[in-house]
Amino acid sequence: MSSPIQSSRPLRAACLVLIVLGLLAAVYALALRVKAEASAHAVEIVVDYNEAVALTGAEGVPLTRVLKDFKAAGATAVALQEETLNTLEAQGEITFGARPAAQFSSIWAPQDQVFSVETPGNMDTLTFVYDGLKRGYPEANLLDQRPFRILVRGDRDEVADIGLGLAAGKVQFIRRNGLRVVARMHGSPVLNEKSLAASVEQVARVLGQRGVSWEMPANTVVAQPETQRGIVIFDGDTIPGYRALIPDLAQQLSQLGLVYGAVEFNKQKGDAALGKTLDGQLVRVHSISREELATLVPAEAVGRFGLAVKDRNIRVLYARIPPVVGKTSRIESAMSYITAIKKEMEKGGFTVSETKQAHPFARLNLPPIALAMLFAGAGAALFLWIVSVLPAEWPRPWVTVGLVLLALGVLKSFALAFVNPDLGRMGFGITAAVAFPLLALTWAYREMQRLMTAGIRLWPAVRALLITTGITVLGGLLIAAMLADGRYLVKVNAFVGVKAALAAPLLLFGLLLVSDGLARAGESVSAWWARLTTNLKGFFNQPLYLWGIIVAGIALVVVGLMIARSGNDGGVGVSELELRIRALLDQILIARPRTKEFLLGHPLFLLGMAAAMRNLRPLAMILLLGGAIGQVDVLNTFCHAHTPVLLSLLRVVNGLWLGVIIGVVAILILFSRKPATVKTKVEA
Numbered sequence: 001m002s003s004p005i006q007s008s009r010p011l012r013a014a015c016l017v018l019i020v021l022g023l024l025a026a027v028y029a030l031a032l033r034v035k036a037e038a039s040a041h042a043v044e045i046v047v048d049y050n051e052a053v054a055l056t057g058a059e060g061v062p063l064t065r066v067l068k069d070f071k072a073a074g075a076t077a078v079a080l081q082e083e084t085l086n087t088l089e090a091q092g093e094i095t096f097g098a099r100p101a102a103q104f105s106s107i108w109a110p111q112d113q114v115f116s117v118e119t120p121g122n123m124d125t126l127t128f129v130y131d132g133l134k135r136g137y138p139e140a141n142l143l144d145q146r147p148f149r150i151l152v153r154g155d156r157d158e159v160a161d162i163g164l165g166l167a168a169g170k171v172q173f174i175r176r177n178g179l180r181v182v183a184r185m186h187g188s189p190v191l192n193e194k195s196l197a198a199s200v201e202q203v204a205r206v207l208g209q210r211g212v213s214w215e216m217p218a219n220t221v222v223a224q225p226e227t228q229r230g231i232v233i234f235d236g237d238t239i240p241g242y243r244a245l246i247p248d249l250a251q252q253l254s255q256l257g258l259v260y261g262a263v264e265f266n267k268q269k270g271d272a273a274l275g276k277t278l279d280g281q282l283v284r285v286h287s288i289s290r291e292e293l294a295t296l297v298p299a300e301a302v303g304r305f306g307l308a309v310k311d312r313n314i315r316v317l318y319a320r321i322p323p324v325v326g327k328t329s330r331i332e333s334a335m336s337y338i339t340a341i342k343k344e345m346e347k348g349g350f351t352v353s354e355t356k357q358a359h360p361f362a363r364l365n366l367p368p369i370a371l372a373m374l375f376a377g378a379g380a381a382l383f384l385w386i387v388s389v390l391p392a393e394w395p396r397p398w399v400t401v402g403l404v405l406l407a408l409g410v411l412k413s414f415a416l417a418f419v420n421p422d423l424g425r426m427g428f429g430i431t432a433a434v435a436f437p438l439l440a441l442t443w444a445y446r447e448m449q450r451l452m453t454a455g456i457r458l459w460p461a462v463r464a465l466l467i468t469t470g471i472t473v474l475g476g477l478l479i480a481a482m483l484a485d486g487r488y489l490v491k492v493n494a495f496v497g498v499k500a501a502l503a504a505p506l507l508l509f510g511l512l513l514v515s516d517g518l519a520r521a522g523e524s525v526s527a528w529w530a531r532l533t534t535n536l537k538g539f540f541n542q543p544l545y546l547w548g549i550i551v552a553g554i555a556l557v558v559v560g561l562m563i564a565r566s567g568n569d570g571g572v573g574v575s576e577l578e579l580r581i582r583a584l585l586d587q588i589l590i591a592r593p594r595t596k597e598f599l600l601g602h603p604l605f606l607l608g609m610a611a612a613m614r615n616l617r618p619l620a621m622i623l624l625l626g627g628a629i630g631q632v633d634v635l636n637t638f639c640h641a642h643t644p645v646l647l648s649l650l651r652v653v654n655g656l657w658l659g660v661i662i663g664v665v666a667i668l669i670l671f672s673r674k675p676a677t678v679k680t681k682v683e684a
Contacts, residue, residue, distance in 0.1 A: 006396045008387055014406055015384035022377015022478055025370040029481035030645060036362045037489065037644045043309055043350045044231065044283075044316040044358040045341055046077045046182050049170070051321050059331045066331065067177035073335040074342025074352055077180040079233065079318060080170055082163040082203070083132070084186055085117065089160075094119050094129065098156065107143075108153055115159075117150045126150060132164025135198040136188040162188040163240075165202040180357060181207060182231045182261065182316070187240030193248055196241050200249065203232065204256035231316060231358065233261040233285060239270030246270055250277035259360060261285045261316050262490070264308070272492065280487035281360045284642075287318035298322055298337050306344040307586060313489055313642045315358040317341060361486050368417040374482050375413035375424050378432035381475065383409065385438045389512065391519040391528050425482045426496060432482075433501030433639065434508070436475020437631045440468045441509045441624075444605070445518060448612040448620055456671050461609035462660055465602060465627075469656055472631045476638030476652075480645045488641035495639045502632050509628050513621045514539045591647050593655030594633050601630015602659025603666050610667045630659065 047070050056063045067078065081087065088094045096117040108114060119125045123146065130150050133142055137159060143151035152159055163186035171181050183203045188195065207230040232253065234240060241249040253260055260282040262271055275282055286308040288301055296304075301322060308314040319341055321334045328336070342352045383406055394402075416424030447464045454460065479495070487493040512518065515535045519528045585592040605627025611620035634655070637648045 005393045006399045008390070008392055008394050008399060008402070011387050011399060011402045011406065012384065014403070015380040015387065018380035018406075018410070019377045019384065021373050022375075022380070023474060025373035025377070026478050026481035028370055029366050029374065029484040030477065032364055032366065033480070033484035033489075033645055036364050036484075036486070037313075037646075039362040040313075040315060040359060041350050042315070042356040042358050043345045043352050044077050044180075044182070045075045045338060045345075045352055046079050046316060046318050047075045047338065048318070048320060049078050049080045049174070052078065055321070055331050055334060059329060061331065063173075064177055067174065067179060069331065069335050070338060071178045071354075073338035075179065075319070075338050076352060076354065076357070077182045077231075078174045079182045079184050080166060080174065081184040081235065082165060082186040083128070083167055084162060084164060085129070085160040088125070088129070088164075093122065093125050096152075096156070096160070099151065112153050113155065114151055114153050115156050117152065118148070121147075123147045128167070129164060132202075133159070133162065135165070135202060136162045136195045137190060158189055161186075162190065163199060165199065166206040168206050171206050178354065182233060183207060183258075184233050184235050185240060186235045187238070191240055191245065193245060196245050196248060197252055199240070200252040200256060200258070204230065204258055207258075230257065231259045231261045231283060233263060233318075234268065237266075237268055239268055239274055242270030243273070246273045247277055250274055254278065254281070259283055262492075263287060263318075264312070264314060275490070275492035276487065278492075279363075280485070280490050280492045281363070282490055282492070283315045283358050283360060284313060284490055285316040285318055286312075286314040288320060290320050293320055293322040296322070298333075298340065302337070302340045302344050303586070305341050306348060309345060309350055310348050310647065311643050312491075313361075313644070317345075361489050364484050364486050364489075366484055368414075368421070371421055371424065371482070372414040372417035374478060375417055375428040376410045378428040378435065378475075378478055378482075379409040379413060380406070381435035381439060381478075382431050385435050385442060388439070388442060389518060391523050391525050392521075394525065422493065425485075429479050429482050429495055429639070430497035430501055430504075432475045432478045433497060433632075433635055434504045436478070437472050437505040437628070437635055438508060439475075440471035440631055441505070441628050442512065442518065443471060444468045444624065444627075445513070448609060448624060451609060451612050452617065453615045454613045456610055456613050456667070458664055458667065461606050461613070461667070462664070464609055465605050465660065465663075466656070468605070468631060469602075469634055469652070472634045473638075473649075473652060476635045476648070477645075479635070480638040480641070480648065483639075483641035485641075491642045495641060498636060498639050501639065502636060505632050506625075506628055510625055513625055589654050591650035591654055593651055593658055594637060596633045597630045597652075597655035598658035598662060601627055601633060602656065603663035605630060606660070606663030607666055607670065610671045614671060630655075 052066045052070065053063060055061075055066050059066075070078075085094065085096055089096065094117055096115055099114050099116045117126070117129055119129075126146050126149075130142070130144060130146065133150070133152065137152075137154070141153040143153075145151060166181075166183055174181050185199070185203060188199065191199075239246065239249070250260075252258075260274060260278060261284075262275055262282050263285045264287075286305065288296070288304060293301060305314075305317050305319070309317070319338060321330075322337060324330050324333045345352050383402075387402070413424070413428065416427070444464055444467075447467075451460055451464075483495060485493070488495070515532050517532050517535075523531075604623050608620045608623030608627050611617075611623055634652050637643075637651055638645070640648070
C-alpha cells in the first residue's frame, strides 16, 4: 500500500523563516563589523633608522635634517632595531674578541671559550651591554670588569646575536625630531621565560609604555590615548619564544601596552600562534623588500601600499627607500616617495597623523545567539535548495523526516555557536557558500526555461542576472556576518573553505543541468526519479567526440585555474599585465571588480538567457553553466574577511554593471539578427 502524499510546503516555509532570521542576525553582526572596521583608520608610515643613517652618508647632511625631512614628507615613525654585539661593533662602539680564560679570571677553566667586550672609554655603552647580556644570558657566564671590559664565557657567534635592548639615546633623538618609534625586537637564541620577560620589559620601559594597558572594552571604537601604545615588530624568521613561550610573550605585550606588528607575507614561525593568543589584537604590517623595490617604479610601489591598506586591513606601512629614479638626489627621491604614500592614504580616506597612531580594531564579541541564527540560516538555505529541486508533493514519512532533520540542524547550529563557534563558522560558512549560489542559479534555470522562445529582449535577461546575483549576495553577507570577529579581520583566522565553495556549486549545478533534474509542475517523486536517472544514463552513454574532449579539457583548465587562484593565499601567480590592469581599475573604480565576474561570468549568463530566448536550449545551458562562475565568484568575494565588507559590496556592484555592459554588447553583436526563416513552396 502506497504512502499518503503530503505537500512539502511546511518544510519550505520553515526554511524560509530560518533564512530570514539568519539575515536579520546578519544585519546586526554586519553593523558591528562595519563599525569596527571604521574604528581603525589611522595608518603608520614607518621609515628605517639604518636607511636614514645611510642617507646622511650619501648626501652629507646631518641625521636631524633627514628625520625632520621624513616627518615633513609624511612619515610618522622610525623603525629602530634592538642592538646586538654585532651591530655595536659595526658602529664602532665596541670591540670584542677571544681571550684565554686564565688571563683575566681564576673562576673559569683554562679550556673555556672566553671573549671580552671593550669600549673606547665609553662607560655608558659598556653598562648597556652588560645589562643587555644579563637579560638574555646566564649571569654566571659574565664577569664584570668595568670600566675596562666585560668577559663572556661561551660561543662568540651565539652571544653576538643576542638582543641587548633598544638604545634609549636613539629613541630620545628620534622623538626630539617629532617621530614615533617602532621597535624591532631581535630576540635571542637562548631565551627562557625570565629572559624573554626582561627583554620585552626593557623595550616597553624605553618606549615609555610600562604598566599601561590599552585594551578596549567590547564593541567600543573610542581611540585610546596615544601614549598608551607602542608597536613591536620582530626580526628574523622566528618569533622570540616560539614555541613554548608564545603565551608568555603575548601576556607580556598586553600587560606592557605593546602592540604586535604582524608582517604580511613574512611567514615567521610563531606568528599565527601569537596572533591567536592575542585574540587578533594586533596591527598588520606591509613592506616591500629592497630587492623588489628595484624592479618597481615608485608609483607602482605606492599603489601596492594603497591596496594593502584599503583591501587587506594593513595599518602599518614599513616604507623601505627605493633607489634613485631620474635626476633627483637620493634624499629628494626618498621624500617624494614618502609624500606620495601619504597622499595615497589620504585619498583612500585614511589618517596619517602625528597624534593618531595605528592601533588594533575594536573588539567584536558577537552574541552566541546571533551566531546560532546565522548558522541555522545557512543550513536552512541548503535544505531549501534540495526541497526546491524535488517535486512539491512528497510521501508523508518524507515530510516528517525532513522536519526532524531540519530541527536537528537547528540544534547543531546552537550547539556549535555556544561550544565551538570557529568550527561552526567553517562548516556553516561552506554550507552557505554552496547553498546560496545553487539557490540563485536554480532560480535562473527556471527563468531560462520560462524565457524559451520569448524573442530577444534585453531587460528580462538583465533582470534575471540582477535577481540571481542578489540571491548570491545574501549568502555572501551571511558569511561576512559569521566572520565578524577581530581575528578574521586581521587574518589571524581565515575562512578555509574557499576552494570547496567554488567547486561544489559548479559541480552540483552542472549535474542538475545535464540531468534536467528540476522537478516539473505536478510531477510525482517516482516520475521525477525515473526521468532523472534516464537523462543521466543517456548523458554518460553518449559517444566521445574529439571536439567534446577538447571543450571539456579547456573547461577543466579554466575551472582549475580559477580554483587555484582563489582562496586567501592563491596558489597561482598573476601576470605583470594583469597586475597593471588591476591597478588601473582600482584607481578608476575605488573597488576593483573581480575579473571572472565582469569579463566571464556575467556576460556568459546574459548570453545564456539570450540563447534561451532564441530557443537554443543546449547552447543556453552551456552558457548558463559558464555564468555560474560569476555567481560563485561573487560569493567568494565575501569570504575574505580581511577585506572591509563595504568594499566587497562595492566590488560586486562594479563587477555587475561592467558585466551587464559587456554582456549586452555581446548580445547585440551575436543575437541582433533575426533567425532565418525557411521558405517552402506549396505545389498545387
